[in-house]
Amino acid sequence: MDQQLVIKFWRKSLTDEAFLGSLESELKQALGDSVELEGYDVSPKEINLFMNTADPRQSFRRAREVLERLGVTNGVSAAYRLIGGARFTSVWPLRAMRKFTLP
Template identity: 80%
Template structure:
């Protein structure tokens, strides 16, 4: 698994944070062995979910269905980078010049 996929949930778009445990279990069920969930970090403005994968675009497409089911896809952005890398490639939302950063 060469890539780290990061899914960013903007806190202002969430009704509460209790769904994080549900989100992790739903992602694990949907993605199976294609990803390794690494956990998440929480800041005042955002929650970042980290996972490693061999195919970040495919993994995000599958994860997006979970996010849609939970009703949080509108407050999400996602990007990937090589494991240990510093440069992100944004994959959601679909905007040409979207810049992705971590706190």
């Protein structure tokens, strides 16, 4: 697992954050051993979920199914990078208008 997938939730777009309590367990169930969940980074504007994986695109496709089931796809973006790297490759939305960054 040499890639870090980051799923960003913009707090303005969330109706509430109750889904966070069950998100991690649902992702573990859906993704199994293909990812290693690293935890969250929470700021006033966004919540970032970090996970290590060998195949970030496939991992996001499977994670997106969980997000859709929980009803939290609005305001979500995702990108990956080499673990410890600085340059991100965006995977969602498909035609991202702005560069993916972390606070």
